[in-house]
């Protein structure tokens with residue numbers, strides 16, 4: 216089949232490469248001309264494990280091409296996937312500017328299709344509020360086009376860091392559509408992936424498909440905020456959240472996933488998608504109270520590491536620069552491991568808090584340092600490696616769960632630091648082992664040692 220994928224970011228690039236991997240001819244489109252140039256040269260602008268290999272193979276074979284003009288592909292396409300960003304607007308709702316702009320462009324390009332061509336399947340893959348498929352359809356229909364098309368909703372559930380595996384082997388594919396023809400086109404595109412994974416196929420109406428994406432993200436975020444609150448309670452009553460979480464996760468009604476306590480969730484999806492869903496609830500007179508509490512709990516959680524640090528150094532609020540003279544090593548800048556994405560990363564909030572108290576910071580991350588450098592420049596120092604990051608610091612702070620940090624030789628870390636003090640936002644180490652090795656060790660939802 217011939218596929219156009221509009222937007223070459225984390226979702227669009229992965230979708231384009233994976234559809235090419237399944238034997239389709241794919242045109243990737245992006246409005247950013249510099250990005251298109253980079254892609255044409257074979258350079259992948261993001262870090263996503265496994266993407267580089269698939270991308271380069273299909274670029275070389277010619278089954279994956281790139282353009283900054285979607286007209287280049289619409290004439291002969293079977294399906295056009297809209298994968299552009301839907302950032303948060305000031306009122307919390309999803310900003311549909313880019314989606315609607317692409318819809319207009321597709322509408323204008325439809326005239327390039329032969330009059331007797333099959334309907335073009337226009338796929339909303341971006342995360343968009345309920346009613347967007349209908350809105351996109353009305354917008355394109357409003358151009359007065361006489362070429363056939365159908366707009367469907369096909370939300371994406373991939374996770375950054377394992378996006379290729381998630382796309383190639385999906386748990387499920389959700390399709391909101393109204394005709395059997397649209398379903399048959401989409402089924403052909405996804406059949407190779409579903410036969411590999413045994414994943415489920417859900418056809419439903421577009422509004423239900425659109426809501427499914429938000430409801431899934433809300434559920435996952437709710438679990439994280441829940442376990443973070445239980446972690447806080449554990450600290451107060453002297454319990455250990457790591458023991459509690461495995462025991463509750465063993466209940467098949469609950470399951471173990473997304474029960475890891477940490478420094479609060481960030482990323483490009485949860486924060487904005489939760490706000491958008493809250494807005495949808497308000498608009499329909501259905502305030503989503505459990506979701507409001509999830510957001511509030513996360514706002515609090517993102518301050519937890521900073522407040523543990525303040526407490527340890529006995530920093531009283533209101534005193535100017537009470538951490539002046541203190542220097543920290545920070546491991547982890549990406550919002551989670553295996554990605555270079557720093558959107559809504561809790562590390563950036565931690566950096567802001569500590570700098571405002573007068574501290575200085577040297578940071579390290581395996582993939583996200585260029586993005587942080589581009590965002591905050593020389594407000595922090597960038598280390599060449601994880602060990603160099605610790606040189607002369609008063610304490611080590613851990614914000615991202617890169618496995619390499621967990622595997623680090625703590626004897627070497629201790630030699631580099633001024634004091635054996637660690638604030639671990641990801642519970643990478645065992646408190647008892649840390650105590651035995653003479654560390655002052657603070658983590659999430661467990662007794663502090665030292």
Ligand SMILES: NC(=O)c1ccc[n+]([C@@H]2O[C@H](COP(=O)([O-])OP(=O)(O)OC[C@H]3O[C@@H](n4cnc5c(N)ncnc54)[C@H](O)[C@@H]3O)[C@@H](O)[C@H]2O)c1
Pocket residue numbers: 221222223224225226227244245246247250298299300301313316317340341342343371372373374375483484
């Ligand atoms: N990142 C994720 O993990 C993830 C997972 C599931 C769903 N989503 C959703 O998918 C959508 C895309 O997310 P992303 O993380 O890939 O975004 P992104 O910011 O990484 O990429 C978006 C791309 O769209 C391009 N673009 C913007 N306007 C355009 C236009 N008019 N024509 C062509 N290209 C245009 C941008 O230049 C950019 O390269 C969002 O709605 C997001 O919520 C993201």
